[in-house]
Amino acid sequence: MxxxxxxxxxxxxxxxxxxxxxxxxxxxxxxxxxxxxxxxxxxxxxxxxxxxxxxxxxxxxxxxxxxxxxxxxxxxxxxxxxxxxxxxxxxxxxxxxxxxxxxxxxxxxxxxxxxxSVTVGFNRRFDRSHQQLKAQLEQGVIGRPELIQMVCRASQRPPLSYLQTSGGQMRDQAIHFFDLLRWLTGDEVVTVGALGAALAMPEIREFDVDTSVLIMRLQQGALAQLDNTRRTAYGYDERISVMGSDGMLVSESQAERGATLYQTHGITRPGLYADWFSRVQATYYSHLDAFVRHMRGEPVADLPGLIDGLRAQAIAEAAQRSLTLGEFTEVAWVTA
Amino acid sequence: MxxxxxxxxxxxxxxxxxxxxxxxxxxxxxxxxxxxxxxxxxxxxxxxxxxxxxxxxxxxxxxxxxxxxxxxxxxxxxxxxxxxxxxxxxxxxxxxxxxxxxxxxxxxxxxxxxxxSVTVGFNRRFDRSHQQLKAQLEQGVIGRPELIQMVCRASQRPPLSYLQTSGGQMRDQAIHFFDLLRWLTGDEVVTVGALGAALAMPEIREFDVDTSVLIMRLQQGALAQLDNTRRTAYGYDERISVMGSDGMLVSESQAERGATLYQTHGITRPGLYADWFSRVQATYYSHLDAFVRHMRGEPVADLPGLIDGLRAQAIAEAAQRSLTLGEFTEVAWVTA
Amino acid sequence: MxxxxxxxxxxxxxxxxxxxxxxxxxxxxxxxxxxxxxxxxxxxxxxxxxxxxxxxxxxxxxxxxxxxxxxxxxxxxxxxxxxxxxxxxxxxxxxxxxxxxxxxxxxxxxxxxxxxSVTVGFNRRFDRSHQQLKAQLEQGVIGRPELIQMVCRASQRPPLSYLQTSGGQMRDQAIHFFDLLRWLTGDEVVTVGALGAALAMPEIREFDVDTSVLIMRLQQGALAQLDNTRRTAYGYDERISVMGSDGMLVSESQAERGATLYQTHGITRPGLYADWFSRVQATYYSHLDAFVRHMRGEPVADLPGLIDGLRAQAIAEAAQRSLTLGEFTEVAWVTA
Amino acid sequence: MxxxxxxxxxxxxxxxxxxxxxxxxxxxxxxxxxxxxxxxxxxxxxxxxxxxxxxxxxxxxxxxxxxxxxxxxxxxxxxxxxxxxxxxxxxxxxxxxxxxxxxxxxxxxxxxxxxxSVTVGFNRRFDRSHQQLKAQLEQGVIGRPELIQMVCRASQRPPLSYLQTSGGQMRDQAIHFFDLLRWLTGDEVVTVGALGAALAMPEIREFDVDTSVLIMRLQQGALAQLDNTRRTAYGYDERISVMGSDGMLVSESQAERGATLYQTHGITRPGLYADWFSRVQATYYSHLDAFVRHMRGEPVADLPGLIDGLRAQAIAEAAQRSLTLGEFTEVAWVTA
Structure with missing residues (x-):
């Protein structure tokens, strides 16, 4: 005991x-x-x-x-x-x-x-599907990563008050995927280009965007894409695909349980999870469990540390500058 | 409170x-x-x-x-x-x-x-997908049920000692689906035909089967099928489809979370749940919750009662006779 | 040339x-x-x-x-x-x-x-998905077949005049799947049990059924199921699954091309092929091609011959008797 | 006649x-x-x-x-x-x-x-799935388009000699999707950002890329992404999704026919089409048919004309400049 x-x-x-x-x-x-x-x-x-x-x-x-x-x-x-x-x-x-x-x-x-022992709250590293993707990637089943596609589409508009202090979509929402990109590939982002707009919440136009598309170049040569939204009309949509030289791995969006309906005009399955929390909930426990194992001195490969917090934030800063200035931006190389 | x-x-x-x-x-x-x-x-x-x-x-x-x-x-x-x-x-x-x-x-x-207040342990009525199937069936989206197909394939052989006192595959395993069939359709089974064999566990041949196929006729005219196994090499496979006059509803087997792998020769998703408990676990809580609401006097439509226990068992008895005697068998009409 | x-x-x-x-x-x-x-x-x-x-x-x-x-x-x-x-x-x-x-x-x-050189028109042997199923079965990827499930659901009621001279659902429709069962497994059916009803076309009740469910036992021990309908409200539904000792192979029903719609309440894909011909069309050419190769003296493994015609028909006869008499029926062993 | x-x-x-x-x-x-x-x-x-x-x-x-x-x-x-x-x-x-x-x-x-009557060879407008996507988009089922994601991944490296005279990946390959984007949305691209690399064919590095990611802004406010590759290890991957204010429509990549294999470690379906031609073949006939109807004076909504050829090419030019110069680029407004 x-x-x-x-x-x-x-x-x-x-x-x-x-x-x-x-x-x-x-x-x-x-x-x-x-x-x-x-x-x-x-x-x-x-x-x-x-x-x-x-x-x-x-x-x-x-x-x-x-x-x-x-x-x-x-x-x-x-x-x-x-x-x-x-x-x-x-x-x-x-x-x-x-x-x-x-x-x-x-x-x-x-x-x-x-x-x-310190960990920063990048709990999405503990998503079961993302972890299986990483495990297969590390086993080499798809060879060298070449093209990463990430989708981060939140389904329900946050309150305006939340957005006013959030630091913006890059620092608040996309940052999880900057961390996932580094974690999955073991590589670093060097260049970012971003375009954004306030389509779902025009009232935030003066200080933030709610829809954005990004392209990135990684140090070892791979290219990456990311899109972010603050609301969808079809549930919470989070997916990652990594195309490598020998195949592709995909961590898919997740649908609710339910019955499938077959009719003349189509086949209807239950929709995606209604909100982000349904998908993400289990990762908080897994992250906590990894942290406790780390506190006890066990080796824990996936635990996000302070330097991971900095690096993801540096990408977010570059993305924010690209959004604002309309030009490709280099990512600053932060070290402790 | x-x-x-x-x-x-x-x-x-x-x-x-x-x-x-x-x-x-x-x-x-x-x-x-x-x-x-x-x-x-x-x-x-x-x-x-x-x-x-x-x-x-x-x-x-x-x-x-x-x-x-x-x-x-x-x-x-x-x-x-x-x-x-x-x-x-x-x-x-x-x-x-x-x-x-x-x-x-x-x-x-x-x-x-x-x-x-008494309830009998037919917890599979509380499977979320089966319940959504029933809800859509009752809303009439597929019209009148005509052909029901049920699959009940356990993945891991039970211990021999368990099987020796279980009463046989009809009374122990298939009985859940006799109950589901009655519950989903609101109808009663009148005739059963069954064939079985001990393919996965030849050592039980003298007293039981581990693989069986059944056909049934319901009182209001619909036909039904069921198959049961005691082990699969591909996980726990439980599914129900109801074809009606205006469409079909399917409650599918459930796959593990994980990444999908795309390669030249095929696309590989994670397999089905490894065992029955992974799928069924949540239903015990839901059944208990329904029972407590019933104890408090709330109307609870799906709660399986004593008479449901008897009726499903009567179908199991008929199926067992059909298996043993090799002839179609009528289901006894049991009442309390 | x-x-x-x-x-x-x-x-x-x-x-x-x-x-x-x-x-x-x-x-x-x-x-x-x-x-x-x-x-x-x-x-x-x-x-x-x-x-x-x-x-x-x-x-x-x-x-x-x-x-x-x-x-x-x-x-x-x-x-x-x-x-x-x-x-x-x-x-x-x-x-x-x-x-x-x-x-x-x-x-x-x-x-x-x-x-x-003679061939009988069991063209469904030339369905690309069924053929791939057979190829993998023969390579042993799922071990020994134990449980075969076949669905044959035509989507559009045939004219009454056609049904009056067709010989009945067993001889006219199910016979293709009796042949597929023998071809896929390399085994013979020994016992058949069948239940049927005229649910979609009550006007044929006096001489035929339009919905039927069958169970069969094969000589080497496997069990099989089949269901047949003369109309569905959701397109043409033909599928075969073979569960073996080491896995399962499934030849699925086929959906139309088209866009998938994601909405709050569900994800809707295009429906199944509207009619049997859309799925089966390509098999006529492939069957013809196999026949011509056979005429030229090439070995053609899958060509259905006269004896295949007889054997499938003998199963249909037994199924018809089971339907009519309400009892399990042995299949006559016909030879030329 | x-x-x-x-x-x-x-x-x-x-x-x-x-x-x-x-x-x-x-x-x-x-x-x-x-x-x-x-x-x-x-x-x-x-x-x-x-x-x-x-x-x-x-x-x-x-x-x-x-x-x-x-x-x-x-x-x-x-x-x-x-x-x-x-x-x-x-x-x-x-x-x-x-x-x-x-x-x-x-x-x-x-x-x-x-x-x-003149038409330019943008035959992908006649892909059945893309056409159904456009039809549902025009019916308004997903509201106003906000975020378009397009994937264009050819599976087999073209000969070096072909690439040397092709004009580059933007003008040769991506141009089809610049046209699809204009056609699907009825909108025009105003800004393009592109990153690219020669990952699959390092020998083309001096004059072209084989892997590229693009982001675009459309005149009416929507954002778009596109990625292109010259080879995949998993077949031909062409897909388009349009997220709108009320839902999402997806035209998926297409898999070969074949059997699905269920095993302990996963469920394997047949892979994607081996090459682009398997998917695209039917569109040539449909495009030709539309052209003949246009010659006869019938109204044909989707026929790509000379101006469509120019507009897609102008986007390709801007994308090429962005790739080369590493900066966001405005699309020239070409008119006849």
């Missing part, structure tokens, strides 16, 4: 509550402390899972805490991450480290020497 | 433990007592979910118990069911009521007047 | 005209004579393909004819077949040899010693 | 012979003259279809010719097109009009006033 890892959860909003359920369900984890600026919300989560409410400073100071999970508002990430690591806690930090790439670089430069 | 229903679980084998997890997870249920002839096993389950170990008689006598879930060995079902209902408990009873149809009829005749 | 085979076509109805187009298109065939009791119809076909109109006796007596294709009305098959073979012509004869099995046996017994 | 249109075929190479077969098969066309600089080749084609060999000047001067089909080498297109139209013949001209856009503009400017 293993000694469980004792976690403090910082932030109890939507995604914080998702993490709370997984922390409580994991056999090797104890959810010990719950923090939120809304005390009532913290208390409700604490009661549901038998944890204690604490302030952030109490949680970080406590010897009864091994690790923290940062799920608070984006502007708090960098500081909480620094404090937690300096307090000797392992950290699972929701992305991004900071909306400012230079501030994020500074954090990573400060923390890297401390050699603490 | 509702008053939760307090359950005693009778039997902690494989399927008993599946039920234990669901009883513990349901927000309107408290798993209060756990019973098993193997005390150590009962204690482990009780500890995991914060319940108390009890004997069956204690559990049935206790005022702190509203309902029992019978997951013990088949020969104990009939007696436990009678005792529990007479003790005023609601009962979720694993199928079959009894391997002897006449004994099962007797039990149902005794218990029906008592008007207690 | 090969010497072409000179054919006479006997019968210019719907299927005769299909054969005429193929005879004209084949590079190693010359369509030399066309015969029909409706002279105007014969003249039109002859003119279209540059052939001459002739009477049957002229065609059979002519030294300028190497082979005949019998596509005339069923009652004329047996006599024309005998005359043609005795005249030394190779014969492609549409099925059945004769609606009477004993008459058919007599014909085959008379003609077999003459060692002339 | 209609008066048939009498055609002269100019050029009997691979694609010329495809056209010859279709000209001969069409009921309203007579293939009257065949021209080729290789007289033996012309004679063989003429003999096969009962036509006469002629020189180009004889064919264009002859009163017995109504139309010409130009399938000769690209450098001859512009001059032959001018001569034929001035001789009063209707013209079906393989694309491109000329590799030089300014020369092509000149030709179109000269010929447009003459009001003769």
């Amino acid at each position: 293993r000694t469980p890892q004792r976690f403090a959860l910082l932030g109890c909003g939507f995604i914080g509550q998702v993490h709370a359920a997984n922390l409580a369900a994991h056999p090797d984890i104890v959810l010990a402390r719950v923090c939120d600026i809304d005390i009532a919300r913290a208390e409700e989560v604490a009661r549901r899972y038998g944890a204690q409410v604490a302030s952030v400073s109490e949680a970080l100071a406590s010897d009864a805490i091994d690790a923290v999970l940062i799920a608070s508002a984006t502007p708090t990430h960098a500081t909480l991450l620094e404090q937690a690591v300096k307090a000797g806690k392992a950290v699972y930090c929701e992305k991004p480290i900071d909306l400012s790439l230079s501030r994020a670089c500074e954090v990573v430069a400060n923390l890297t020497p401390l050699q603490v | 509702r008053t939760p229903q307090r359950f005693a679980l009778l039997g902690c084998g494989f399927i008993g433990q599946v039920h234990a997890a669901n009883l513990a997870a349901h927000p309107d249920i408290v798993l209060a007592r756990v019973c098993d002839i193997d005390i150590a096993r009962a204690e482990e389950v009780a500890r995991r979910y914060g319940a108390q170990v009890a004997s069956v008689s204690e559990a049935l006598a206790s005022d702190a118990i509203d309902a029992v879930l019978i997951a013990s060995a088949t020969p104990t079902h009939a007696t436990l069911l009678e005792q529990a209902v007479k003790a005023g408990k609601a009962v979720y009873c694993e199928k079959p009521i009894d391997l002897s149809l006449s004994r099962a009829c007797e039990v149902v005749a005794n218990l029906t007047p008592l008007q207690v | 090969r010497t072409p085979q000179r054919f006479a076509l006997l019968g210019c109805g719907f299927i005769g005209q299909v054969h005429a187009a193929n005879l004209a298109a084949h590079p190693d065939i010359v369509l030399a004579r066309v015969c029909d009791i409706d002279i105007a119809r014969a003249e039109e076909v002859a003119r279209r393909y540059g052939a001459q109109v002739a009477s049957v006796s002229e065609a059979l007596a002519s030294d300028a004819i190497d082979a005949v294709l019998i596509a005339s009305a069923t009652p004329t098959h047996a006599t024309l077949l005998e005359q043609a073979v005795k005249a030394g012509k190779a014969v492609y004869c549409e099925k059945p040899i004769d609606l009477s099995l004993s008459r058919a046996c007599e014909v085959v017994a008379n003609l077999t010693p003459l060692q002339v | 209609r008066t048939p249109q009498r055609f002269a075929l100019l050029g009997c190479g691979f694609i010329g012979q495809v056209h010859a077969a279709n000209l001969a098969a069409h009921p309203d066309i007579v293939l009257a003259r065949v021209c080729d600089i290789d007289i033996a080749r012309a004679e063989e084609v003429a003999r096969r279809y009962g036509a006469q060999v002629a020189s180009v000047s004889e064919a264009l001067a002859s009163d017995a010719i109504d139309a010409v089909l130009i399938a000769s080498a690209t450098p001859t297109h512009a001059t032959l097109l001018e001569q034929a139209v001035k001789a009063g013949k209707a013209v079906y001209c393989e694309k491109p009009i000329d590799l030089s856009l300014s020369r092509a503009c000149e030709v179109v400017a000269n010929l447009t006033p003459l009001q003769v």
Whole structure:
């Protein structure tokens, strides 16, 4: 029987509550402390899972805490991450480290020497289909990757208030796929071209796009495409295909269970998942599980670290510049 | 906030433990007592979910118990069911009521007047795809059902010891599909023809078959087919199609998540679920949820009752006779 | 450059005209004579393909004819077949040899010693998907066949007049699949059970069924199912699956080309082929091509011969008896 | 009975012979003259279809010719097109009009006033699946188009000699999809960004790419993507999806017929068509048929005309500049 890892959860909003359920369900984890600026919300989560409410400073100071999970508002990430690591806690930090790439670089430069277990919230690496794609790619079944096609189409418009502080479609949404591209290919993006428009939410036109198409060149020569939308009328559409010199691998969009209807004019299957969460939900638990194994010293190949957070963000910055300036843009080479 | 229903679980084998997890997870249920002839096993389950170990008689006598879930060995079902209902408990009873149809009829005749909430374990009615098929059928999208095709192919040979006491493929495996056929069509089977063989497990030849094909005629005129196997080399294969006068509805077999591989000689998707449990698992919770709603007096259309247990068993008896005698057989019309 | 085979076509109805187009298109065939009791119809076909109109006796007596294709009305098959073979012509004869099995046996017994190239019109053996299924089966990729499932659902009701002289659904429609079953497995059917009803065309109830389900046992132990309909509301549905000890092979129904529509409530692909002919059309040419290669002395594994005609018909007879009498029926072992 | 249109075929190479077969098969066309600089080749084609060999000047001067089909080498297109139209013949001209856009503009400017039936060889408009996509798009089933994704992946490397005179991947291969994009959306491309590499054929690096990714902005606001390859290891992959405000339409890649194999580790279907011709073949006949209907004065909505040839070529020019210069490029607005 293993000694469980004792976690403090910082932030109890939507995604914080998702993490709370997984922390409580994991056999090797104890959810010990719950923090939120809304005390009532913290208390409700604490009661549901038998944890204690604490302030952030109490949680970080406590010897009864091994690790923290940062799920608070984006502007708090960098500081909480620094404090937690300096307090000797392992950290699972929701992305991004900071909306400012230079501030994020500074954090990573400060923390890297401390050699603490840290992971950044690129949970899509733990999608079962994407993982099988990567495994087959690494076995060499399709040879050398040449052309990667990625689709990231969210089905339901986010609230305007969310978009106003999100940092834009590149930094908020596409960033997951910049990370997936690096992770799948083991390669780095060098050039980005992007076109975008506000087609589904014209009201954001002044500061953001909701539909965008991107092309990228990778260091070892492969080419890649990505498109992003903020709403579809047909469900959540996430797919990745990698064409290689010897074949193609595809991680498909996923349809709901249901009956298929055969009629004269067509054959109708159930539609795609209604929203992103239906597809992505299971990855949060798998990511958490990988992190706990990493904390125990097991080798965990897919765990996204601080430097992965920086690199994906650097691509997002370049994509944003390309969108804004209308020209191809080189990706800055960030190191800690 | 509702008053939760307090359950005693009778039997902690494989399927008993599946039920234990669901009883513990349901927000309107408290798993209060756990019973098993193997005390150590009962204690482990009780500890995991914060319940108390009890004997069956204690559990049935206790005022702190509203309902029992019978997951013990088949020969104990009939007696436990009678005792529990007479003790005023609601009962979720694993199928079959009894391997002897006449004994099962007797039990149902005794218990029906008592008007207690009872459900029999035909959990496949709660498969999401089958339910969507039924919903569209009832909306009339394919008109009147004419030809039903059902496939029930288990992937992994059960232990010989299990088969020796199972009552045979008709009573143990096909019975779920006799129930599904009645439930989907709202009709009754009148004639059965069956052929069978022991192809995958020749060692059972003397007393059972592992591969069988059946044809049936329903009262309102539709025809049906069913095939059953005890092992496949390609995963768990359960599918139902209903052809009607205006179209066809199909509840398909379900494939694992994973990547699709495109090569010169073919396109390879992940295979079917490795075993029956991967597909069926979610139905136990849904069935339990329906039962709890029924206990609270809500109308629950799909809940399989005692009479459903009898009728499916009567078809299984007829199918078994057809297999054995090599002739078409009429289904006895059993009533409580 | 090969010497072409000179054919006479006997019968210019719907299927005769299909054969005429193929005879004209084949590079190693010359369509030399066309015969029909409706002279105007014969003249039109002859003119279209540059052939001459002739009477049957002229065609059979002519030294300028190497082979005949019998596509005339069923009652004329047996006599024309005998005359043609005795005249030394190779014969492609549409099925059945004769609606009477004993008459058919007599014909085959008379003609077999003459060692002339003869093929019977089981063209579905030349369906590309069925052929690939057989090729993989013979390579052993799924091991020993155990459970065969066949679906034969015609989409458009035939005229009542056609059904009145067709010999019934078993002899007219199911017979193709009795042949496919023997051809795919290399095995023989020993027992048949059948249930049927007139659901789509109640007006035929007195003399035939339009919907039927069958189960069969094969000599080497495998079990098989077949269902037949005379109309569907969703297109032409022909599929075969063979489950073996090591996997399953499926020859699927075929959908029209077209666009797939993704909407909230479902994903709609184009429907199945509207009628049987769209799927089957290409097999007539392939069958003809195999026959011509056989005439030239090449080994042609899949060519259905006279004895194949008899054996499939014997299964149809047994199935018809099972339908009528409501009991399992043994298949007579017919030999030439 | 209609008066048939009498055609002269100019050029009997691979694609010329495809056209010859279709000209001969069409009921309203007579293939009257065949021209080729290789007289033996012309004679063989003429003999096969009962036509006469002629020189180009004889064919264009002859009163017995109504139309010409130009399938000769690209450098001859512009001059032959001018001569034929001035001789009063209707013209079906393989694309491109000329590799030089300014020369092509000149030709179109000269010929447009003459009001003769002319079509340019964008035969992919006649792909059955693409046409159904367009029909549903025009019916409004997915609302306003927002994001178009096109894949054009040829499976077999062309000969080096072909590539050296092809004008490059944009002008030779992608041009079909520039036309499809305009045709499907009824919109015009304004901006193009392209990245490319020679991954499959490094020997062409100095003058061309074999793998390319493009993004485009359309005038009415939609965004589009396209990728092109000169070889795949998994067959011919051509697909188009259009996401609109109310759903998505997809014209899929097409798989060979064959059996599906179910095994433990996966489900394998037949692969994609081995080469582009298997998919595209039928479109040549349909395009020819549309052209003949246009010659007879029927309204034919999808016929690609001279101006369509220019507009697609202008996009190709812009894409080529983007590839070469590494910057987004505006598309020139060409008019006749």
